[in-house]
Amino acid sequence: MKTLKIPEATIMRLSVYSRYLSEMDRKGIITISSGDIAEGVGVSPAQVRKDLAYFGEFGIRGVGYNVKDLNRTILKILGLSEGWNIALVGIGNLGLALSTYRGFKDRGFTITCIFDNNPEKVGMIVNGIEVMHIDRIEEIIPQRKTQIGAITVPASAAQDVADKLVRAGIKAILNFAPVVLNVPPEIELRNVDLSVNLEVLTFNLGGRMA
Amino acid sequence: MKTLKIPEATIMRLSVYSRYLSEMDRKGIITISSGDIAEGVGVSPAQVRKDLAYFGEFGIRGVGYNVKDLNRTILKILGLSEGWNIALVGIGNLGLALSTYRGFKDRGFTITCIFDNNPEKVGMIVNGIEVMHIDRIEEIIPQRKTQIGAITVPASAAQDVADKLVRAGIKAILNFAPVVLNVPPEIELRNVDLSVNLEVLTFNLGGRMA
DNA sequence: TAGATTGTTAATCGATTAACAATC
DNA sequence: TAGATTGTTAATCGATTAACAATC
Numbered sequence: 335m336k337t338l339k340i341p342e343a344t345i346m347r348l349s350v351y352s353r354y355l356s357e358m359d360r361k362g363i364i365t366i367s368s369g370d371i372a373e374g375v376g377v378s379p380a381q382v383r384k385d386l387a388y389f390g391e392f393g394i395r396g397v398g399y400n401v402k403d404l405n406r407t408i409l410k411i412l413g414l415s416e417g418w419n420i421a422l423v424g425i426g427n428l429g430l431a432l433s434t435y436r437g438f439k440d441r442g443f444t445i446t447c448i449f450d451n452n453p454e455k456v457g458m459i460v461n462g463i464e465v466m467h468i469d470r471i472e473e474i475i476p477q478r479k480t481q482i483g484a485i486t487v488p489a490s491a492a493q494d495v496a497d498k499l500v501r502a503g504i505k506a507i508l509n510f511a512p513v514v515l516n517v518p519p520e521i522e523l524r525n526v527d528l529s530v531n532l533e534v535l536t537f538n539l540g541g542r543m544a
Numbered sequence: 545m546k547t548l549k550i551p552e553a554t555i556m557r558l559s560v561y562s563r564y565l566s567e568m569d570r571k572g573i574i575t576i577s578s579g580d581i582a583e584g585v586g587v588s589p590a591q592v593r594k595d596l597a598y599f600g601e602f603g604i605r606g607v608g609y610n611v612k613d614l615n616r617t618i619l620k621i622l623g624l625s626e627g628w629n630i631a632l633v634g635i636g637n638l639g640l641a642l643s644t645y646r647g648f649k650d651r652g653f654t655i656t657c658i659f660d661n662n663p664e665k666v667g668m669i670v671n672g673i674e675v676m677h678i679d680r681i682e683e684i685i686p687q688r689k690t691q692i693g694a695i696t697v698p699a700s701a702a703q704d705v706a707d708k709l710v711r712a713g714i715k716a717i718l719n720f721a722p723v724v725l726n727v728p729p730e731i732e733l734r735n736v737d738l739s740v741n742l743e744v745l746t747f748n749l750g751g752r753m754a
Numbered sequence: 755t756a757g758a759t760t761g762t763t764a765a766t767c768g769a770t771t772a773a774c775a776a777t778c
Numbered sequence: 779t780a781g782a783t784t785g786t787t788a789a790t791c792g793a794t795t796a797a798c799a800a801t802c
Contacts, residue, residue, distance in 0.1 A: 340546035349743040377726050395784040396778035412743045413750030427644055437642045437722055437739045506745040512647055514585050522748045524741050529647045533559040533622045533733050535716040540623030605760040605802035
């Protein structure tokens with residue numbers, strides 16, 4: 335098994351390349367060079383070629399890449415040729431935003447269930463899905479073959495939700511709560527941390543003025 | 545001017561350390577070691593000390609760090625000892641979520657104005673702030689001394705909004721639209737990209753199964 | 755003093771960039 | 779063939795880790 339370690343930064347860029355390729359495809363572009371992609375997404379051409387080289391040879395020297403083919407290849411690399419099911423936990427404003435997020439369906443993600451611990455929200459229908467009580471996570475998630483959990487509850491409740499998701503057999507967690515979660519190493523965890531992102535901005539602004 | 549380049553990863557971790565220190569402070573903890581912080585946020589003790597060492601010496605050998613003092617120091621480093629004003633552009637579900645996000649006020653951020661291009665939303669009061677038309681960005685933002693813009697409009701409108709924010713004199717942009725924005729180099733730009741984060745998860749899940 | 759923990763250096767590890775031979 | 783662009787190697791750059799002297 336050739337398990338050359340792939341930088342996570344490469345994976346993030348592949349996702350961005352793919353989005354750009356979809357856009358170019360929609361515009362009817364057939365062929366594209368590493369330089370074109372690089373310019374479109376703001377990296378260097380060498381970086382684009384290096385990122386792709388981890389996975390194989392997809393271009394034609396002297397010509398470039400076929401837009402459709404390359405996009406299909408990247409989607410496959412990213413695991414997006416199959417669909418994924420998502421459980422949403424916490425249906426406040428952020429949860430609502432995610433439940434209507436177009437990027438989900440566009441890229442093959444389906445929200446299969448929504449949970450909240452507020453009795454007033456349980457039973458509500460959101461985007462055609464009935465909101466269930468958080469206590470039913472372990473019952474429902476295996477039934478609906480759901481591999482990914484998105485946590486949009488307050489920080490104070492997030493670890494408890496993560497524990498429930500893990501016990502329910504979830505494989506990956508996308509955490510929006512501003513707190514460091516503890517999960518077993520076999521669970522894929524990513525944090526989308528608004529505070530951190532804002533504070534990188536203010537650090538850079540501060541530095542600029544110092 | 546000693547401008548030792550600081551890794552961005554260091555800044556992101558400082559933000560996380562600070563949040564953890566606030567939590568420990570609330571619990572009444574007075575003193576903390578790099579090992580305690582490391583365990584709390586999931587990095588190595590050496591990493592914690594290295595990150596702090598970029599900015600000075602804040603601990604006492606053999607003892608550790610004073611929780612309150614260290615947190616104050618980090619907040620200052622991150623530029624959070626002064627307040628920051630934020631303009632929110634796009635008041636869909638995600639914009640609504642941000643407008644009520646506690647992490648803003650907690651860390652000294654104030655939303656000063658909200659914009660949308662939908663005539664039905666203009667005039668609405670959201671969290672005590674009147675929603676204004678996007679065409680008034682260039683007029684209002686300088687008046688309200690607003691340095692940071694948060695973009696929560698659809699991808700197709702994001703570049704136009706970014707251009708308006710730049711012309712209005714904004715210093716930094718937090719972009720939630722899944723698109724690569726073009727802004728002048730002096731503008732701080734960060735992208736909070738849901739698609740990218742989800743797709744790193746699915747890549748890792750796929751790899752696990754391959 | 756003995757034990758603990760910092761601050762810092764040197765070694766390692768990993769990612770990016772530059773350059774160019776291969777080849778369409 | 780001449781021009782263009784890939785795939786890949788080597789060089790550079792940057793970040794993390796390990797180790798330990800300094801010192802409370």
